[in-house]
Amino acid sequence: MRAxxxxxxxxFTRIAAVRRVRAHMATKTEIIEFLAAAFPQSKCxxxxxGNASATIRHPVGVAELRPGGTVSGPVLMTVxxxxxxxxxxxxIGIVPLAVTSNLxxxxxxxxxxxxxxxxxxxxxxxxxxxxxxxxxLYSEGxxxxxxxxxxxxxxxxxxxx
Amino acid sequence: MRAxxxxxxxxFTRIAAVRRVRAHMATKTEIIEFLAAAFPQSKCxxxxxGNASATIRHPVGVAELRPGGTVSGPVLMTVxxxxxxxxxxxxIGIVPLAVTSNLxxxxxxxxxxxxxxxxxxxxxxxxxxxxxxxxxLYSEGxxxxxxxxxxxxxxxxxxxx
Amino acid sequence: MRAxxxxxxxxFTRIAAVRRVRAHMATKTEIIEFLAAAFPQSKCxxxxxGNASATIRHPVGVAELRPGGTVSGPVLMTVxxxxxxxxxxxxIGIVPLAVTSNLxxxxxxxxxxxxxxxxxxxxxxxxxxxxxxxxxLYSEGxxxxxxxxxxxxxxxxxxxx
Amino acid sequence: MRAxxxxxxxxFTRIAAVRRVRAHMATKTEIIEFLAAAFPQSKCxxxxxGNASATIRHPVGVAELRPGGTVSGPVLMTVxxxxxxxxxxxxIGIVPLAVTSNLxxxxxxxxxxxxxxxxxxxxxxxxxxxxxxxxxLYSEGxxxxxxxxxxxxxxxxxxxx
Numbered sequence: 001m002r003a004x005x006x007x008x009x010x011x012f013t014r015i016a017a018v019r020r021v022r023a024h025m026a027t028k029t030e031i032i033e034f035l036a037a038a039f040p041q042s043k044c045x046x047x048x049x050g051n052a053s054a055t056i057r058h059p060v061g062v063a064e065l066r067p068g069g070t071v072s073g074p075v076l077m078t079v080x081x082x083x084x085x086x087x088x089x090x091x092i093g094i095v096p097l098a099v100t101s102n103l104x105x106x107x108x109x110x111x112x113x114x115x116x117x118x119x120x121x122x123x124x125x126x127x128x129x130x131x132x133x134x135x136x137l138y139s140e141g142x143x144x145x146x147x148x149x150x151x152x153x154x155x156x157x158x159x160x161x
Numbered sequence: 162m163r164a165x166x167x168x169x170x171x172x173f174t175r176i177a178a179v180r181r182v183r184a185h186m187a188t189k190t191e192i193i194e195f196l197a198a199a200f201p202q203s204k205c206x207x208x209x210x211g212n213a214s215a216t217i218r219h220p221v222g223v224a225e226l227r228p229g230g231t232v233s234g235p236v237l238m239t240v241x242x243x244x245x246x247x248x249x250x251x252x253i254g255i256v257p258l259a260v261t262s263n264l265x266x267x268x269x270x271x272x273x274x275x276x277x278x279x280x281x282x283x284x285x286x287x288x289x290x291x292x293x294x295x296x297x298l299y300s301e302g303x304x305x306x307x308x309x310x311x312x313x314x315x316x317x318x319x320x321x322x
Numbered sequence: 323m324r325a326x327x328x329x330x331x332x333x334f335t336r337i338a339a340v341r342r343v344r345a346h347m348a349t350k351t352e353i354i355e356f357l358a359a360a361f362p363q364s365k366c367x368x369x370x371x372g373n374a375s376a377t378i379r380h381p382v383g384v385a386e387l388r389p390g391g392t393v394s395g396p397v398l399m400t401v402x403x404x405x406x407x408x409x410x411x412x413x414i415g416i417v418p419l420a421v422t423s424n425l426x427x428x429x430x431x432x433x434x435x436x437x438x439x440x441x442x443x444x445x446x447x448x449x450x451x452x453x454x455x456x457x458x459l460y461s462e463g464x465x466x467x468x469x470x471x472x473x474x475x476x477x478x479x480x481x482x483x
Numbered sequence: 484m485r486a487x488x489x490x491x492x493x494x495f496t497r498i499a500a501v502r503r504v505r506a507h508m509a510t511k512t513e514i515i516e517f518l519a520a521a522f523p524q525s526k527c528x529x530x531x532x533g534n535a536s537a538t539i540r541h542p543v544g545v546a547e548l549r550p551g552g553t554v555s556g557p558v559l560m561t562v563x564x565x566x567x568x569x570x571x572x573x574x575i576g577i578v579p580l581a582v583t584s585n586l587x588x589x590x591x592x593x594x595x596x597x598x599x600x601x602x603x604x605x606x607x608x609x610x611x612x613x614x615x616x617x618x619x620l621y622s623e624g625x626x627x628x629x630x631x632x633x634x635x636x637x638x639x640x641x642x643x644x
Contacts, residue, residue: 038228067199073242073261078235100234101452102474104265104426104587106615106633108608124631125591129451130423130476132589134617134631148607148617150589150633152424152474154452262613263635265426265587267454267472269447285470286430290612291584291637293428295456295470309446309456311428311472313585313635315613360550389521395564395583400557422556426587 024093031086034094044082052123054087057116057140064117071111071139071146080105080135080149083121088131088153091123095155101130103151111146112139129155185254192247195255205243213284215248218277218301225278232272232300232307241266241296241310244282249292249314252284256316262291264312272307273300290316346415353408356416366404374445376409379438379462391435393461393468398439399427402457402471405443410453410475413445417477423452425473433468434461451477507576514569517577527565535606537570540599540623552596554622554629559600560588563618563632566604571614571636574606578638584613586634594629595622612638 026034028049035042047055058064058079066072081100088098111117118140123133130152137147187195189210196203208216219225219240227233242261249259272278279301284294291313298308348356350371357364369377380386380401388394403422410420433439440462445455452474459469509517511532518525530538541547541562549555564583571581594600601623606616613635620630 041224063202067257073264074235074239077238077242077264081234081238096228100268102265102267102424103234103238104263104633106263106607106635107261108615124589124628132591132631145607148615148633150587150631152589263585265472267446267474269454285428285467293430293470306446309454309472311426311470313428363546385524389579395586396557396561399560399564399586403556403560418550422590424587424589425556425560426585428585429583 025091026089026093028090030094031089034089034096035082035086038096042082044079046086047118049086049090052087052091052126054083054090054121056083056086056119056121058082058119059116060111060113065113069113071113071117073105073107076107076111076117076137076147077103077105077149079117079119079137080121080147080151083119083135084131084133084149084151084153087121087123087133088126088155091126091131092155097156098131098153101152101154103149105147105149107147109144109146112142115139115141117146127155129157131155186252187250187254189251191255192250195250195257196243196247199257203243205240207247208279210247210251213248213252213287215244215251215282217244217247217280217282219243219280220277221272221274226274230274232274232278234266234268237268237272237278237298237308238264238266238310240278240280240298241282241308241312244280244296245292245294245310245312245314248282248284248294249287249316252287252292253316258317259292259314262313262315264310266308266310268308270305270307273303276300276302278307288316290318292316347413348411348415350412352416353411356411356418357404357408360418364404366401368408369440371408371412374409374413374448376405376412376443378405378408378441378443380404380441381438382433382435386439387435393433393435393439395427395429398429398433398459398469399425399471401439401441401459402427402443402469402473405441405457406453406455406471406473406475409443409445409455410448410477413448413453414477419478420453420475423474423476425471427469427471429469431466431468434464437461437463439468449477451479453477508574509572509576511573513577514572517572517579518565518569521579525565527562529569530601532569532573535570535574535609537566537573537604539566539569539602539604541565541602542599543594543596547600548596554594554596554600556588556590559590559594559620559630560586560632562600562602562620563588563604563630563634566602566618567614567616567632567634567636570604570606570616571609571638574609574614575638580639581614581636584635584637586632588630588632590630592627592629595625598622598624600629610638612640614638 045057121135125132135149136145206218282296286293296310297306367379443457447454457471458467528540604618608615618632619628
């Protein structure tokens, strides 16, 4: 297990490769258009998507801060949720009925009040019924995560749910 | 363990009783004033607090809905987070530096698009360093929860953190 | 939401009532026989099952203790996992392929070294693809939980997985 | 955030570097001796520890299998718990009173019935009161994780708890 880090990257790449043959993967452009139509009030920006991963950026202003000059927990949870959703859409295509079934978030450090929040999601599994991924959340430009989330997406079947 | 439900209620009541002797418990009024000053943009309304528990209501309008007419996940996470925070403040007093250290949420049912979200928190432990509670989230007037959360609050020590 | 506790009980009862019409619910005896055949090495004892809930007891001896005279975390996790599994089987019948998809456990208090661990599970949702429940874990005879878990079970479809 | 993977590694290395100056870090040998004395019945083998990480191996035999030839969930939870504990001891020294405060595990794939389980833990934060880490769990020799856990360790203060 010496090369566990490398193995893990290989694993992620492999998931992506397997999924790529599925006809209904969504491109970054399709996802951005879908989100803009479906969530016009969202401030999240899709930076990257594909390869079983996604990177999301959320600007931080007065509305995102709480006393003491830190970014509110719900903003971090929103970025984690959207990063997971975008990564899943990137693999299974635009499936509006895919819904988060659970999310666990650990808050690690105080975010910077004057930096965007960046969420980097990597999917660990994309099954028929469930997708599972983790999201590392950063204050932009910082290398140490401010929070870490793991979440599960429930993928509806044709005609189900 | 036949009367586990009753036992559990007793247990919650007991935590509350033990805590009540701590001089620095906050009243509902103090908490409402603190939240209004500290989080002026929050839409959460404190309905009840005390006895190691809290009930929070969040109105649902266009800003809280996502396509398909359901309440967005981040709104539910926000209510869970605030309900925990208020319940903790009700026990330890106004300690602005108390912060969520983690939160796990399970989404159970589609919320009603035209009902407020009500979060009912019960603390299971209020220790020196950590408080742990669960929150059941409902569409107002419905008996079946739309989501369930468990969270941990980290309580700073005098001079610590 | 004044009667949230009562509401919650009603909600659990209602889930149970709805499920009861499904032909394939398993009885306590069927579940005990299934577990004995499938997990001969398990020490868990099924105390009660039905009504979208289950109560499990696990004796505590030298093998379950860790230094300092406390019950090891994995024993508590085992009881939580089995309590969820038994409650799910009680609703959907003997479905050996039902598997835990995730589990979150919070450790609250030091268990007694000389008491059995009792796990009381209540299901919050039994859907077609997922069941979600919570488990309160006690040192037998004590009213305050030593741990609390929330878990999700993935229910396979006929011919799926 | 293009180099998020690399950034994350840097971040882990930096945590390790900062901690290295703390006098009371434990070596692999010290940890193995401590675990052998404290948990004589444990089957976990410490493969690596240091640098804010740890690798644990747990052999799989009849006692670890459940019907259908898969490794039982509690074995995976045990490896996750021990990997976190060892990684934490590697940073803060032999502190027997450090206890898991919570653990979330997602089960991703069916483990091989004839391979050891390997858990690779990386700590994301080592604070004064809490340490947080994630654990990827593999069937030995496989690159795709069978499960993923995130956990929190509560670190007692001198004279506290």
